[in-house]
Amino acid sequence: MQSALSIPQAPSDAEILESLNPAQREAVEALDGPVLVLAGAGTGKTRVLTTRLAHILLTGRASPFQIMAVTFTNKAAREMQERVARLTGQPTEGWFLGTFHSIAARILRKHAERVGLKSTFTILDADDQLRLIKQILEAENVDTKRTPPRMVLAIIERWKDRGLPPEKVPADEAAEQGRFLKFYRIYQDRLKTLNAVDFGDLLLHNLTLLQNHADLLQEYQHRFRYILVDEYQDTNVAQYLWLRLLMLNSDGSARNLCCVGDEDQSIYGWRGAEIGNILRFERDFPGAKIVRLEENYRSTGHILGAASGLIARNSSRLGKTLWTTSEEGAPLRVQSLWDGESEARFVGDEIESLQRKGTGLSQIAVLVRAGFQTREFEERFLSIGLPYRVIGGPRFYERQEIRDAVAYLRVISVPEDDLAFERIINLPKRGVGTASLQLIHQRARQDSVPLTEALRRILGEGGFTPKLRTTLQGFLMHYDRWRARLPDMPHTELTELVLEESSYTAMWQNEKTPDAAGRLENLKELINAMAEFDTLQGFLEHVSLVMEAHKDTGTEQASLMTLHAAKGLEFDVVFLPGWEEEIFPSRRTLEENGVKGLEEERRLAYVGLTRARKRIIISHAANRLVHGSWTHAIPSRFVAELPEKHVDVQAEPGMFASHHPEFRPSRHAEFATADFHHPPRPQITVEGYARVVERKSEHRFRKGERVFHQKFGYGTVALTDGDKLEIEFDHSGAKKVMAGFVVPADKASEAS
């Protein structure tokens, strides 16, 4: 069958291989036995993986259905599918190319009954999981203040990530196990009765299938002759065990597993990714060949040098030496600023100036450590009218209106879907409160029937108050009609009908909030997306695994996102603001995970740096409004870790003005702002930073003392706590300030 797309003539095997560099070629051609491709940033690892897949097919070593190619995100899966289709000239439908979860789900559907599920099982998302756990905790009379559902969910997920029954958790977690094992068991029981699985279960059940059923293990070991894994450094233990089962023979020899990854880009440890998997590859898969891709095609020499110098400080790595033949480019610029506001202004101004010089906005990105940091930039960009987009907000499927609509469809297609029923029974408001819902729940438990049936029975016996009774009877009538239409009506039309008749659309139309219109748009978009599926079942099956919003606004926009969201992307110019201790590296990570955490943060810095093709502008602010109070911030240790020869440090005039003799800025630094052609360049070296950072005030301030601050002016000390002062400023109100940043009022002239 020809695909609708016109696919150019497939290039010959030789042609594909020719365009690769020697290392890439080696990785593509090493077809027998396990291979680990250690690929640095910007070395063309995805290219290698897809070419390898095409090579296997074109040399006739395996048919498409004997290959499994796994990625972590749907986006990566789609890209791989497109490339493979292009290289082989065949559409990839039905192939085992996809995310870990989508492939696991597909296999599980086939053998669901072996783990006590029906093949129509639903996949719960985080929202459903949380609601379920909350119900369980409440039923068990647990104080949800002290034991929040989120925490219980996090622990359950951690156990599942490890791919072991929770009974076997390490001894040092025994206390946790004692406290939560009970909830885990109830949760799993509930999932079973709901005929549902969570994301972790998709893999866990697959492990059970292969471990407990020799025939299936044999079947799949035989079936998958080649497995290719992208971003191997992000695999968790469950995924690792699954790959092992499929690719390790009973005699301990390993088959054709090819993993591509970069240990220096492992930034998902906090959600279960086990960097040890990639570090241990050689031991896990005997006879493994390691191929290093070290020629970088993305960045300039300075950028690569800075990134390499930084990451070299990590100890948990296999080590790669990236090199490039591209030019040196400009050194990294490190800019010190007074506060968050001036940082945002600085970034905005720089972007505008880049734009004037011809850099397209789509080639500029601002990467921050945490989501809340985007706000400052958004405000600034809005006020200067700079087009921007924030990447990584709530995704399409996670939006409230989409989840609501999907819940309607879920109950209609599967009346047993209690979670979906609960979501929509009072949406739009039908006057069903906690009390009425409780009543339905009670009846359902008592008769062991789903909530829809319980509702029907109560209504049949004349339950509920008269008013509620009428509305619910109306609802049930609609519901039965929708269900009756299910077989014959096209699912897109049915969806429109349901949204209309349930008054769900009317609910948003009557809402006057500014985003209501957007929500209605999204609902239309949902119906468009549904059109791509043949049946409602088909759509629902995929929705929890692959739904994404397609966002293609025609205008050029600068990108604003977290460092995590930036992985895999590249831009000409990258801004890295907020390089301050406590923010980046994040204080919490350091507190919770010590050196391991620090190394992951450093990898995050490395990911950020290696996103840039041509220029990097790092900045940090000395003062920041955090949670409503002013906090003093010192430059990130990562700034000092960048090799000096690759950076160019600049500070805002007056930045280090202080009564401390060592850091009194030279006069020209203070006054040079006026000189447009020779920007100020205070003589502060990177080493100098460390000392700036450690600078302490030699003056002990006292309550009631008059002080002067560079930005806030004169004030009176209200509270002292070691080096931290709370000052009541004459004009700017109360602020928390580090002692090093104020001087006694009588010395103010000397400092400024």
Added chain:
DNA sequence: AGATGTACCATTTTT
């Protein structure tokens, strides 16, 4: 059942 008030808290996030 819905509106209003208040205490509390505050990374990263895919599937």
Added chain:
DNA sequence: TGGTACATCT
């Protein structure tokens, strides 16, 4: 500071 989850009022 700003959002949210829960308690209390109407």
